[in-house]
Amino acid sequence: MTYHIPSDKQIQTALRKVFRQFRTVQSQHRLKKLVTNELNAKKKTFGVSERRLRNIALESDFVKLEIHSREGDPKKILSKCPVCGNVLGRVKNLTIWGGEVTIEFRCSNCNYWTGKKKRIPTRYAFYLKKK
Numbered sequence: 001m002t003y004h005i006p007s008d009k010q011i012q013t014a015l016r017k018v019f020r021q022f023r024t025v026q027s028q029h030r031l032k033k034l035v036t037n038e039l040n041a042k043k044k045t046f047g048v049s050e051r052r053l054r055n056i057a058l059e060s061d062f063v064k065l066e067i068h069s070r071e072g073d074p075k076k077i078l079s080k081c082p083v084c085g086n087v088l089g090r091v092k093n094l095t096i097w098g099g100e101v102t103i104e105f106r107c108s109n110c111n112y113w114t115g116k117k118k119r120i121p122t123r124y125a126f127y128l129k130k131k
């Protein structure tokens, strides 16, 4: 079975249709299913990965992403955002001894942030943005 690769625009259009029908989609897997159904309404076999779909939803101006997570290894080094792949910014604090300590990592692209106990994304929920 071969899949056609939909364009970003086709995915955006399908996303809009999905969110016109549902205000909230509680998982990435479900969003993929709904968007794929929408894309394939015209008898084509489009396939889209959950990661690509998540990034397109993030870039759109009408979808809000909520990240559910669990605690991960505090020793693990995170340089890239686990949600969108962007470089993470460091939020630093001065110590009483005059040094600097990183207290938080933040992504400027999506809403992801983490403290010392790394937040590992486990589930995503998608909401229609209120205008």
Ligand SMILES: [Zn+2]
Binding pocket: 081, 082, 083, 084, 085, 086, 107, 108, 109, 110, 111, 112
């Ligand atoms: Zn991010």
